[in-house]
Amino acid sequence: MRMRFLAPVVLSAVLLAACGGGSDSKTTETEKKEASSEAPVDNSMVDTKAAEAAASKGAGLIEQKDCKTCHKVDTKLVGPGYKEVAQKYEATDANIEMLADKIISGGSGHWGEVAMTPHADLSKDDAKEMVKYILSLK
Ligand code: HEC
Numbered sequence: 001m002r003m004r005f006l007a008p009v010v011l012s013a014v015l016l017a018a019c020g021g022g023s024d025s026k027t028t029e030t031e032k033k034e035a036s037s038e039a040p041v042d043n044s045m046v047d048t049k050a051a052e053a054a055a056s057k058g059a060g061l062i063e064q065k066d067c068k069t070c071h072k073v074d075t076k077l078v079g080p081g082y083k084e085v086a087q088k089y090e091a092t093d094a095n096i097e098m099l100a101d102k103i104i105s106g107g108s109g110h111w112g113e114v115a116m117t118p119h120a121d122l123s124k125d126d127a128k129e130m131v132k133y134i135l136s137l138k
Contacts, residue, residue: 058133
């Protein structure tokens with residue numbers, strides 16, 4: 001009894017899979033083409049690569065510190081989201097300098113009453129790398 005019920009179901013499932021399988025392989029083919037046409041463009045952008053390397057150094061430093069307990073990239077947590085920070089400040093030397101100092105010595109008043117804790121163990125250079133990464137997240 002059960003088999004009679006199941007047979008049409010199994011059959012249509014097989015047919016659906018066959019049709020679906022056909023269109024699936026088409027999409028993956030076009031996806032592959034798109035991906036491979038982008039690859040050479042990336043390789044030619046040497047300057048972008050250097051900038052990305054610098055940015056990822058800052059990202060790595062942020063990863064090692066306690067920053068993520070208070071900051072996220074997209075949304076406000078205890079402190080502002082990094083994208084908000086990037087929109088507020090231009091990536092000028094003066095701003096990078098000022099924000100690096102703020103990360104090291106902590107402080108409040110730019111975004112609200114809540115203060116950022118000081119990070120006295122951070123070197124100025126590392127703090128600057130972090131700021132460069134944050135300001136690259138526009
Ligand atoms: C205890 C929570 C906390 C931690 C940990 C923390 N922050 Fe913050 N951060 C804040 C708050 C709150 C503000 C907003 C301060 C203000 O209103 O001026 C802020 C502001 C900032 C700003 C913008 C400063 C400005 O003057 O506009 C930057 C950049 C920043 N944080 C980076 C970092 C980095 C990098 C780390 C890790 C080394 C870090 N924060 C760790 C809470 C934190």
